[in-house]
Amino acid sequence: MDVVVAGSHGFIGSALVADLLARGHDVRRLVRPGSAARRRSPAPAAGSPTAGSPAAGSTAASPAAGSTAGSPAAGSTAAGSTRGPGVVARGTVVDLPWDPYAGDLSPAALEGADAVVNLAGAGIGDRRWTPAYRREILRSRVATTGLLARTLASLDEPGVLVQSTGIGAYGNRGDETLTETSSRGDDFLADVVKAWESAAEPAAEAGVRVAHLRSGIVLAPRGGALGRLLPLIRLGLGGPLGSGRQWWPWITLPDELAVFRYAIEHPLAGPVNTVAPDLATNAQVVRAVARALHRPAVLPVPRIALRVAVGQFADDLLRSQRAVPAVLEAAGFRWEHPTLESAARWVAEG
Numbered sequence: 001m002d003v004v005v006a007g008s009h010g011f012i013g014s015a016l017v018a019d020l021l022a023r024g025h026d027v028r029r030l031v032r033p034g035s036a037a038r039r040r041s042p043a044p045a046a047g048s049p050t051a052g053s054p055a056a057g058s059t060a061a062s063p064a065a066g067s068t069a070g071s072p073a074a075g076s077t078a079a080g081s082t083r084g085p086g087v088v089a090r091g092t093v094v095d096l097p098w099d100p101y102a103g104d105l106s107p108a109a110l111e112g113a114d115a116v117v118n119l120a121g122a123g124i125g126d127r128r129w130t131p132a133y134r135r136e137i138l139r140s141r142v143a144t145t146g147l148l149a150r151t152l153a154s155l156d157e158p159g160v161l162v163q164s165t166g167i168g169a170y171g172n173r174g175d176e177t178l179t180e181t182s183s184r185g186d187d188f189l190a191d192v193v194k195a196w197e198s199a200a201e202p203a204a205e206a207g208v209r210v211a212h213l214r215s216g217i218v219l220a221p222r223g224g225a226l227g228r229l230l231p232l233i234r235l236g237l238g239g240p241l242g243s244g245r246q247w248w249p250w251i252t253l254p255d256e257l258a259v260f261r262y263a264i265e266h267p268l269a270g271p272v273n274t275v276a277p278d279l280a281t282n283a284q285v286v287r288a289v290a291r292a293l294h295r296p297a298v299l300p301v302p303r304i305a306l307r308v309a310v311g312q313f314a315d316d317l318l319r320s321q322r323a324v325p326a327v328l329e330a331a332g333f334r335w336e337h338p339t340l341e342s343a344a345r346w347v348a349e350g
């Protein structure tokens with residue numbers, strides 16, 4: 001496959017690029033002005049390829065960033081090669097410039113791709129949510145999605161847009177079971193997801209297949225929300241967050257990447273709850289990880305400590321969303337880590 005990835009240098013994006021390349025797919029990374037990717041020559045992080053993936057031990061191609069716009073061939077590329085005694089299939093990677101805030105993206109950058117994956121957006125857990133940063137969280141998602149959608153809509157061939165959004169679409173919902181047909185929430189993140197998903201409408205109206213992956217909390221040994229909580233858990237300090245009774249929709253990073261690949265290759269469209277089927281409260285998630293790390297997890301983590309560890313994202317972590325992956329289950333998707341126990345074991349081994 002040939003896949004365009006926007007937001008390719010973040011926690012999920014860098015792992016997805018490495019995973020796709022390792023599987024022999026070609027990747028076109030969209031690089032923003034001022035992106036860290038333009039200041040260094042990035043090799044996609046090893047990420048966390050799924051077990052048995054050819055990625056293990058292979059390095060991804062590492063092109064110079066900021067190549068010229070136009071045909072993908074105009075960008076800098078690195079070809080796959082073989083490595084070691086076994087043949088390791090590797091794709092090629094090319095970096096192409098775009099400027100979402102200026103509305104600047106060459107249609108040729110998307111032309112002929114099997115899918116466009118959009119993971120771009122200002123970090124949710126990175127900074128204090130001042131009014132200005134809230135605007136940035138929203139604008140960065142709407143501008144990127146809108147530009148990709150309009151550009152895809154302008155192409156002759158209707159393509160595929162796999163859009164990362166968030167389970168925050170449902171707001172704070174207590175013990176209610178949430179499927180993709182449930183109503184939306186009415187808090188800040190729910191409003192962001194609504195605008196984010198709406199920004200893709202020009203593509204859907206033009207016949208592009210658009211899947212909105214409403215992702216839960218992505219669990220990994222490094223990076224993401226859990227990555228920041230793990231030092232607390234390793235110290236035996238990470239007990240339930242707040243009351244601990246909130247439902248925490250979770251998914252491991254390898255399964256998150258697998259859902260992206262699945263959504264590219266299967267006819268999923270519309271919202272897709274991208275979570276594991278083993279529903280758990282935050283106390284259960286933290287306890288399972290602590291157990292796998294052979295640490296006690298007894299002391300509750302108050303909101304204030306959580307704020308220090310993960311910033312305003314704490315408020316998101318303290319919301320309750322009992323989200324079930326109805327669309328993925330109906331489609332026959334198979335999780336590598338379907339149970340909390342298997343997920344916690346994988347995190348602890350990482």
Ligand SMILES: NC(=O)c1ccc[n+]([C@@H]2O[C@H](COP(=O)([O-])OP(=O)(O)OC[C@H]3O[C@@H](n4cnc5c(N)ncnc54)[C@H](OP(=O)(O)O)[C@@H]3O)[C@@H](O)[C@H]2O)c1
Nearest residue numbers: 007008009010011012035120121122123140164215217218
């Ligand atoms: N991690 C989770 O648990 C989780 C859960 C639910 C939803 N999500 C959503 O999934 C997406 C990817 O998550 P992630 O954890 O990989 O996020 P991340 O590490 O913060 O990466 C997001 C990427 O977006 C791009 N970006 C940053 N600021 C931007 C701006 N102002 N305008 C446009 N693009 C900008 C950057 O990529 P480039 O430098 O390559 O442009 C960055 O690497 C995000 O939209 C996030 O909200 C994540």
